Amino acid sequence: MAHSSYRQFCPVAMAAEILCRRWMMLVIRELVAGTTRFNDLRRGVPKMSRSLLATRLRELEDFGVIERHLLSHQSGVHEYRLTEAGRDLVPVVEAVGNWGQTWVESRLSLRNLDASLLMWDMHRNLDPAPLPNRRCLIQFCFPELPPRQQNYWLVVEPSGDVELCRDDPGFELDLLVTTDLRSMTMIWMGLATVQELRERLDLSGDREIAARMQTWLGLSPFAPTERRVS
Amino acid sequence: MAHSSYRQFCPVAMAAEILCRRWMMLVIRELVAGTTRFNDLRRGVPKMSRSLLATRLRELEDFGVIERHLLSHQSGVHEYRLTEAGRDLVPVVEAVGNWGQTWVESRLSLRNLDASLLMWDMHRNLDPAPLPNRRCLIQFCFPELPPRQQNYWLVVEPSGDVELCRDDPGFELDLLVTTDLRSMTMIWMGLATVQELRERLDLSGDREIAARMQTWLGLSPFAPTERRVS
DNA sequence: CAGTATCCTATCCGATACTG
DNA sequence: CAGTATCGGATAGGATACTG
Numbered sequence: 001m002a003h004s005s006y007r008q009f010c011p012v013a014m015a016a017e018i019l020c021r022r023w024m025m026l027v028i029r030e031l032v033a034g035t036t037r038f039n040d041l042r043r044g045v046p047k048m049s050r051s052l053l054a055t056r057l058r059e060l061e062d063f064g065v066i067e068r069h070l071l072s073h074q075s076g077v078h079e080y081r082l083t084e085a086g087r088d089l090v091p092v093v094e095a096v097g098n099w100g101q102t103w104v105e106s107r108l109s110l111r112n113l114d115a116s117l118l119m120w121d122m123h124r125n126l127d128p129a130p131l132p133n134r135r136c137l138i139q140f141c142f143p144e145l146p147p148r149q150q151n152y153w154l155v156v157e158p159s160g161d162v163e164l165c166r167d168d169p170g171f172e173l174d175l176l177v178t179t180d181l182r183s184m185t186m187i188w189m190g191l192a193t194v195q196e197l198r199e200r201l202d203l204s205g206d207r208e209i210a211a212r213m214q215t216w217l218g219l220s221p222f223a224p225t226e227r228r229v230s
Numbered sequence: 231m232a233h234s235s236y237r238q239f240c241p242v243a244m245a246a247e248i249l250c251r252r253w254m255m256l257v258i259r260e261l262v263a264g265t266t267r268f269n270d271l272r273r274g275v276p277k278m279s280r281s282l283l284a285t286r287l288r289e290l291e292d293f294g295v296i297e298r299h300l301l302s303h304q305s306g307v308h309e310y311r312l313t314e315a316g317r318d319l320v321p322v323v324e325a326v327g328n329w330g331q332t333w334v335e336s337r338l339s340l341r342n343l344d345a346s347l348l349m350w351d352m353h354r355n356l357d358p359a360p361l362p363n364r365r366c367l368i369q370f371c372f373p374e375l376p377p378r379q380q381n382y383w384l385v386v387e388p389s390g391d392v393e394l395c396r397d398d399p400g401f402e403l404d405l406l407v408t409t410d411l412r413s414m415t416m417i418w419m420g421l422a423t424v425q426e427l428r429e430r431l432d433l434s435g436d437r438e439i440a441a442r443m444q445t446w447l448g449l450s451p452f453a454p455t456e457r458r459v460s
Numbered sequence: 461c462a463g464t465a466t467c468c469t470a471t472c473c474g475a476t477a478c479t480g
Numbered sequence: 481c482a483g484t485a486t487c488g489g490a491t492a493g494g495a496t497a498c499t500g
Contacts, residue, residue, distance in 0.1 A: 007277050008347060009339045009415055011330030011452045012259045012323060018334075019326060020250035022472080029242045038482055047237050049474050054483065064333070076480060077482055085333040085458070093242060095325040096249060100241030103294070103315040109239045117238060185239055222241045228315070252492080268462055279494050284463060306500060307462060 018063050019089075023048050025096060027056050031066060031086065032093050033124060036079045043120050065089065101222040105229050106191050113181045115142055116166075118188060119152040123164040125218030128156050131209065137171060138209070141178045175205035177213070187214075190223025248293050249319075253278050255326060257286050261296060261316065262323050263354060266309045273350050295319065331452040335459045336421050343411045345372055346396075348418060349382040353394040355448030358386050361439060367401060368439070371408045405435035407443070417444075420453025 006013040019025060023045060030044035042053060057080055060066045065086040069079045082089075119140065136156040143150060153165040177184075183200040186192040194201065194214040203210040236243040249255060253275060260274035272283060287310055290296045295316040299309045312319075349370065358366075366386040373380060383395040407414075413430040416422040424431065424444040433440040 005342065006253070006256060006275075007342045007344065008256070008275075009342045009344070009419065010256075010259070010327075010347075010351070010450070011334060011339065011419075011455075012327040013256055013330075013342075014334040014339050015326045015330030016250075016255035019329075020246075020252070020255055022250070023236070025246040025250055026236060026238070026240075026243055029240070045236075045238075050483070051475090051485085052473060055473090074480090075481075088329060088332060088458075092322075092325040092329055095322040096245045097240075097242040099249075099318060099322055100243075100245030102318060104241060104244040109241065109244050112235065112237045112239045112243075114237065114239070117240075121240070189239065189241075220240070225241075228318075280463070281465085281495090282493055285493085304500090305461075 018059070018065075019092065021056070021059070023052060024056055024059075025093070027053065027060070028065070028086075028089055029093050029097075031060075031080065031082055032090055036081055038078065038080070041080070043116070046114070046117060060086070097222045098225045101189075101220075101225040102228050106186070106189070106227075107230065109189070110182060110185060113185055115145060115149050115152070115181050118181070118185055119154075119164055121220065122188060122217065123154055123162045125221070126154065126156065126162045127216050127218045128160040128162065130212045130216040131156055132174075134158055135171075136174045136209070137169060138175045138177065139168075139173055140184070141176060142181045142184070143178065144180055173205060175203060175209045175213075178202040178204075187217070187219070188223070189220050190225075191227075248289070248295075249322065251286065251289070253282060254286055254289075255323070257283065257290070258295070258316075258319055259323050259327075261290075261310065261312055262320055266311055268308065268310070271310070273346070276344070276347060290316070327452045328455045331419075331450075331455040332458050336416075336419070336457075337460065339419070340412060340415060343415055345375060345379050345382070345411050348411070348415055349384075349394055351450065352418060352447065353384055353392045355450070356384065356386065356392045357446050357448045358390040358392065360442045360446040361386055362404075364388055365401075366404045366439070367399060368405045368407065369398075369403055370414070371406065372411045372414070373408065374410055403435060405433060405439045405443075408432040408434075417447070417449075418453070419450050420455075421457075 006017055019028070026045050027041065030041050033044070035041050035044060038053070042048070042050065045053065057066065061068050064083055066080045067083055069081065071077045071079050135158060138154045138156070140152045140154070141150055151166070153169055155163040155165060155169055179201045183192070183197045187194055187197060194217070203213065236247055249258070256275050257271065260271050263274070265271050265274060268283070272280065275283065287296065287298070291298050294313055296310045297313055299311065301307045301309050365388060368384045368386070370382045370384070371380055381396070381398070383399055385393040385395060385399055409431045413422070413427045417424060417427060424447070433443065
């Protein structure tokens with residue numbers, strides 16, 4: 001049914017047959033964002049089942065969009081890397097994302113708040129440059145959420161690597177950001193700035209780091225896209 | 231299930247939720263190509279059921295991609311026109327089609343030969359300029375097909391309007407093109423030229439019109455895209 | 461012609477359990 | 481951790497018949 005062919009020679013049809021399967025565009029988005037490991041991909045599509053992710057990855061492999069490399073014979077762990085055909089999907093993801101940013105009402109998007117997904121996205125796009133040239137620890141707290149989902153820590157290494165933790169790493173905190181999930185998501189999506197929502201953010205810790213939050217906080221890749229709806 | 235939300239605030243996810251439903255990209259392709267009537271849309275997606283097309287059109291309307299206008303209160307016939315949000319989908323269709331043209335093997339596309347679909351596409355993109363400035367009639371014949379699917383007539387009006395007929399309009403023929411469906415599809419897709427497949431084409435009628443076939447025969451919008459696979 | 465309503469089935473997909 | 485195998489239910493959507 002849903003996967004049977006459209007039976008059209010048209011390149012739009014042939015491409016859509018592959019790209020428009022359920023979840024596929026989001027898996028591709030993750031791969032385009034540079035994620036290569038199965039469980040990291042899962043963090044980007046947490047509502048997708050493991051088995052379906054495995055199926056989609058195999059389909060992408062069959063279609064020549066990704067290559068599966070065995071990382072260790074011991075563990076049987078794979079790495080999934082885009083082929084040239086896969087890297088060429090960047091314009092597709094951009095076109096879809098730009099359209100969504102421009103035309104999907106924020107009221108609809110903001111129904112889908114998800115702290116762990118937001119933090120996962122944020123950890124990928126954070127810009128270490130404005131931060132001190134040492135290991136930094138920044139905690140985000142969403143008091144509205146159930147205890148297990150309230151706290152997240154971003155560890156920014158001097159190398160620029162950013163790690164996301166769900167448990168307190170234990171060393172000295174540079175900044176604690178306490179806010180509501182909706183405000184933080186709006187800022188990440190470019191729907192508002194740190195300035196504009198300043199009164200909904202509680203920043204405690206290093207004043208310099210707090211003052212520069214809008215700069216080190218990398219936004220969504222689609223944040224610069226002009227919006228045409230509320 | 232398949233339509234239930236991805237539950238992600240990401241604009242790629244929000245857009246994909248709408249755009250990546252089964253058949254949706256092809257319906258949008260037709261609308262972008264300028265088709266506005268239900269049964270004309272059906273000709274562009276002949277394998278899609280009527281009821282599903284109606285459903286998809288309603289969804290596009292709900293999402294603000296098209297507007298439905300009642301053409302006649304008598305008949306209850308509607309016209310479907312893209313809104314500004316809908317016209318903004320052109321880059322999405324282009325990105326998908328370009329990727330398909332570049333990376334889908336022609337061996338796969340050419341499994342989906344369909345004469346009526348090909349002729350419907352051709353009638354849309356034909357360029358009347360190189361033809362004589364009078365009404366012209368060009369017949370295409372695919373002898374390999376069952377009798378009912380063998381013959382198609384393109385009527386090119388002096389105004390530039392092109393009509394596709396399945397029955398002989400009866401007036402004088404300017405050119406009869408007899409060929410196989412695969413060759414004609416390859417030419418339309420830009421995989422080969424009239425010159426290259428000259429020996430598989432039988433052209434009888436006006437010599438001038440025959441000689442200029444590659445020019446008046448408009449190709450697929452994706453024909454110019456460079457291919458990277460066989 | 462231009463759709464709409466209904467029914468039924470294929471199959472997609474999520475849950476669960478299992479393996480190296 | 482990194483997946484794979486299996487099973488059952490939900491549902492998308494095709495077929496058909498119907499209406500203005």
